[in-house]
Amino acid sequence: MTETTQxxxxxxxxxxxxxxxxxxxxxxxxxxAALTSAAAGRGHICLDLTKAAxxxxxxxxxxxxxxRTPTAQHWQETLFSCNTVGRPGDYTPLxxxxxxxxxxxxxxxxxxxxxDTILSRLGTLPVNHELLRAGLDRNFPSQTRNADxxxxxxxxxxxxxxxxxxxxxxxxxxxxxxxxxxxxxxxxGERALTIALAAPTGKAAMRLRQSILQAIKQMELPDxxxxxxxxxxxxIHRLLGVIPNAASFRHNRDNPLLCDILVVDEVSMVDLPLxxxxxxxxxxxARLILLGDQDQLASVEAGAVLADICNxxxxxxxxxxxxxxxxxxxxxxxxxxxxxxxxxxxxxMSDSIIHLRTSYxxxxxxxxxxxxxxxxxxxxxxxxELLQSNTHADLIWRPLPAGSDFDAAFAEAVRDAYGAYAxxxxxxxxxxxxxxxxxLSPHRNGIHxxxxxxxxxAMALGLGRAEVQAWCHLLPIMVTGNNYELGLFNxxxxxxxxxxSDGRLTAFFPNPEGGLRSLSPLRLPPYETAFALTVHKxxxxxxxxxxxxxxxxxxxxxxRELLYTAVTRARSRVEIWxxxxxxxxxxxxxxxxxxxxxDRLWGKSGxxxxxxxxxxxxxxxxx
Numbered sequence: 001m002t003e004t005t006q007x008x009x010x011x012x013x014x015x016x017x018x019x020x021x022x023x024x025x026x027x028x029x030x031x032x033a034a035l036t037s038a039a040a041g042r043g044h045i046c047l048d049l050t051k052a053a054x055x056x057x058x059x060x061x062x063x064x065x066x067x068r069t070p071t072a073q074h075w076q077e078t079l080f081s082c083n084t085v086g087r088p089g090d091y092t093p094l095x096x097x098x099x100x101x102x103x104x105x106x107x108x109x110x111x112x113x114x115x116d117t118i119l120s121r122l123g124t125l126p127v128n129h130e131l132l133r134a135g136l137d138r139n140f141p142s143q144t145r146n147a148d149x150x151x152x153x154x155x156x157x158x159x160x161x162x163x164x165x166x167x168x169x170x171x172x173x174x175x176x177x178x179x180x181x182x183x184x185x186x187x188x189g190e191r192a193l194t195i196a197l198a199a200p201t202g203k204a205a206m207r208l209r210q211s212i213l214q215a216i217k218q219m220e221l222p223d224x225x226x227x228x229x230x231x232x233x234x235x236i237h238r239l240l241g242v243i244p245n246a247a248s249f250r251h252n253r254d255n256p257l258l259c260d261i262l263v264v265d266e267v268s269m270v271d272l273p274l275x276x277x278x279x280x281x282x283x284x285x286a287r288l289i290l291l292g293d294q295d296q297l298a299s300v301e302a303g304a305v306l307a308d309i310c311n312x313x314x315x316x317x318x319x320x321x322x323x324x325x326x327x328x329x330x331x332x333x334x335x336x337x338x339x340x341x342x343x344x345x346x347x348x349m350s351d352s353i354i355h356l357r358t359s360y361x362x363x364x365x366x367x368x369x370x371x372x373x374x375x376x377x378x379x380x381x382x383x384x385e386l387l388q389s390n391t392h393a394d395l396i397w398r399p400l401p402a403g404s405d406f407d408a409a410f411a412e413a414v415r416d417a418y419g420a421y422a423x424x425x426x427x428x429x430x431x432x433x434x435x436x437x438x439x440l441s442p443h444r445n446g447i448h449x450x451x452x453x454x455x456x457x458a459m460a461l462g463l464g465r466a467e468v469q470a471w472c473h474l475l476p477i478m479v480t481g482n483n484y485e486l487g488l489f490n491x492x493x494x495x496x497x498x499x500x501s502d503g504r505l506t507a508f509f510p511n512p513e514g515g516l517r518s519l520s521p522l523r524l525p526p527y528e529t530a531f532a533l534t535v536h537k538x539x540x541x542x543x544x545x546x547x548x549x550x551x552x553x554x555x556x557x558x559x560r561e562l563l564y565t566a567v568t569r570a571r572s573r574v575e576i577w578x579x580x581x582x583x584x585x586x587x588x589x590x591x592x593x594x595x596x597x598x599d600r601l602w603g604k605s606g607x608x609x610x611x612x613x614x615x616x617x618x619x620x621x622x623x
Contacts, residue, residue: 004056004066011037012060018093021084028078029085031057031069036094036102045111045272045303045595046101049075076100088112101596107302110276115600117279118309121162121288122348124321128187132158133329135186139179139219147333150176153354155329156322157289158183164267164290164353166310168372169542169568170361173291174208177263178215178229180289184261185228196259197233200269202479202489204540206510208265209233235482235489236264236274240281242484251281260286266540267292272303272597295376297565298593300536308597309353316350316602349601361571367392368567368574375564380587384580396575400552406447411460413547414439418531422461422474427508427516430495434476436544439532440566441551442558448551453532473498473505478537481525488519491540493530496521535566546570550578550586558582559591 015034019025035057036047053072069075079085079096086092088108095108103111132155140151150172157163157180165173185193197212199205209232216229239257241250251257262282264270267290270278282288290306294313298304307313318326318333326333362369367386374383387397401409415422417437424430439457443449463472479492492509499506499518507524509517533541535548548566550558563586567574576583 004058005035005038005052006058007034007038007060008041009060010041011035018084021093022082024082026078026082028070028075029082031067032075032079032085032102033094035069036104039594040104040107040302043298043300043302043304044593045107045597046103048594049096049100049102051594072100097596099596099599101594103596107272110272111595111597111600113276114272114279114305115597118162118601119349120284122352123161124159125161125287127159129328131187132183135183136329139182142331148330149354149356149358150179151330152326152333153356154180154183155326156352156354157287158187159322159325160352161285162288162352164292164306164309165356166292166294166306166353167356168293168295168359168362170359171356172358172360173356174211174265175215176356177289177291178212179219181229181261181263182219182221182225184287185225192228193260194258195228195230195261195263196239196257197230197263197265198236198239199233199265199540200236200274201266201491201540202235203491203493204266204269205233205235205489207540207542236270236278237482238484238489240277242482249277249281252277253280255281256283257281257286259283261289262286263289263291265291268294268296268304268306269299269539270305271299271301272305273301274299275303275305293568295561295564296568297536297539297561298591303595303597304591304593305597308595309601310355311349311353311598311602313355315355319348319351322351365392367395368570371395371574372564372567375560375567375587378560378588378590380584383587384584387576387583394570394573396573398575398577400448400550400577400579407456410453410456410549414457414531415460417545417547418457418461421476424474427495427497427506427518430474430476430497431493431508431510431516434493434495434530435542437547438538438541438543438545438569439547439549440535440538440569441532441549442535442562442566443551443555444534446551448549450532450534453549454529457531458529472496476530477507477524477527478530478533479525479527481527483525486519486523486525488525491537494519494527535562535569538569539565541569542571543569544571545573546575548574548576548578550576550582552579552582554582554585554589558586559589560587561591563587 011034014037015030018033019030022029032047035052039047050072053069053075055069057067057069059067076096084092085094085096088095088097093105095103095105136151136154140148140154142148153165153176165176167173181195197208199208213231216226243250292306294307294310298307323333359369371383371386374386387395421430421433424433439453441448441450441453444451446452458475463474473496475496477494477496479488480490482489494507494509496505496507498504505521507519507521511517546566546569
């Protein structure tokens with residue numbers, strides 16, 4: 001929570017409802033309920049009473065004076081006397097735990113379910129060590145004397161039922177998982193494994209499929225293993241089976257997924273409720289491998305599940321048993337992994353979290369790689385100095401043009417960057433060109449928000465007043481809803497072009513299996529113009545070049561994670577327009593989502609929790 005919290009009408013109604021239910025209504029209960037509702041609306045799993053104590057609260061009605069929350073001790077004592085507030089496990093609307101975290105009952109149940117399910121999957125599995133070592137030598141040949149973290153990740157995934165492989169862009173997460181699948185198929189022998197691949201959005205699913213197929217193509221595999229490698233990827237929603245007009249899925253604990261191995265990519269985008277349903281649908285003996293970048297933006301909805309699972313990057317030594325296996329299969333471990341710390345809790349969690357460190361996309365001389373690391377470390381002055389130094393061709397800084405000058409400067413920039421796209425003669429060429437450049441912004445509204453940037457781009461390219469939901473030739477669009485009958489999902493991108501066969505305007509989508517799909521715009525689910533995207537919407541995508549437009553003033557949505565995500569969407573060049581103050585404040589401002597999941601998984605002590613990495617504060621809003 002921030003020092004001052006603005007309540008909404010929903011927060012007021014919920015607080016009034018809780019106060020009516022309770023036999024001893026009070027101002028303390030009203031404030032607690034209102035702020036818990038406000039926290040949920042900002043992506044938090046719970047309200048931290050310690051942080052929220054003695055802070056200002058602005059009521060929904062502007063005429064009312066700001067309210068003040070009580071001290072943490074008095075607040076907790078009052079709440080424990082309310083019959084609408086219970087201890088963990090009680091069937092009450094609100095749940096208050098021993099760490100002064102106040103939950104909606106449903107949120108507490110979700111968090112407990114995810115933690116309990118993950119902890120129940122931390123055990124090891126029988127492995128043919130001789131076969132594993134031979135497979136590792138074949139798929140991960142040692143080229144240096146340094147530790148091969150991809151090989152370490154493969155050893156963990158083959159020997160454990162639950163594994164998380166995290167790392168920045170270009171660290172080889174999908175390449176590694178393709179080789180892991182080959183090892184697992186080899187370990188299974190004559191038993192045929194059912195393997196499922198999934199990602200949160202259609203765009204991420206298509207990228208995962210392309211990466212897996214490319215990795216398989218480059219691997220030297222026996223025909224029998226190659227024939228069992230997966231070649232389809234689904235969105236998580238499609239995998240679980242959406243039931244129209246229902247919040248539940250076809251696959252659940254009573255009707256589990258029929259897969260032996262499930263791989264999920266871009267897990268940073270998965271919110272807590274969806275993770276609950278995903279874990280609930282897995283068979284008890286199924287193997288789960290999660291891929292993602294823990295430093296990226298958290299999900300739009302509640303929670304920062306991947307970051308919590310990964311202990312927010314704090315390193316805990318491997319257990320002695322797992323270290324012995326790694327030394328047997330991978331050689332000596334690097335000294336930095338065997339670090340000292342406080343008493344270890346849940347050491348099996350550390351055995352399941354593997355962080356890939358080497359970027360094969362951004363080398364030591366890469367400006368994008370260097371900038372992303374400085375942003376991640378919260379070093380605002382060094383990051384700004386690097387941007388403004390003109391020492392790297394892949395980094396460009398431009399002070400944000402003021403007033404009317406912005407429109408002219410932006411129009412000139414996009415006319416040049418989208419020039420090849422505007423000349424595209426076929427939808428295939430247009431879609432290819434669209435992947436070479438994209439404008440990103442933290443916000444949807446305002447002068448520097450994506451709605452205005454899309455309007456300015458369309459006008460600069462001579463597409464008239466093409467705005468969101470408008471129809472015109474050469475307009476790129478992104479689907480914002482799911483249509484399972486058409487196989488279209490949130491994040492799918494298309495281009496509107498005249499069909500050469502009948503001259504009618506048609507939406508052309510890239511087909512995951514190759515080629516293009518064509519649909520009438522009349523049949524599409526909701527969509528919006530996609531010359532410019534919010535940084536949240538760009539997750540799961542990569543572009544050759546990115547233009548990031550920062551606003552004139554800092555806001556709660558602009559954070560270190562947002563900058564890191566935006567910068568790492570670019571493969572070869574990133575250009576940033578902004579003010580020095582907003583850029584530096586963004587690097588220093590970290591998004592913190594209140595949750596008890598990390599404590600449940602790692603224990604309250606011995607986590608090595610790095611308070612320095614979480615310096616600064618911020619809030620999440622939906623984009």
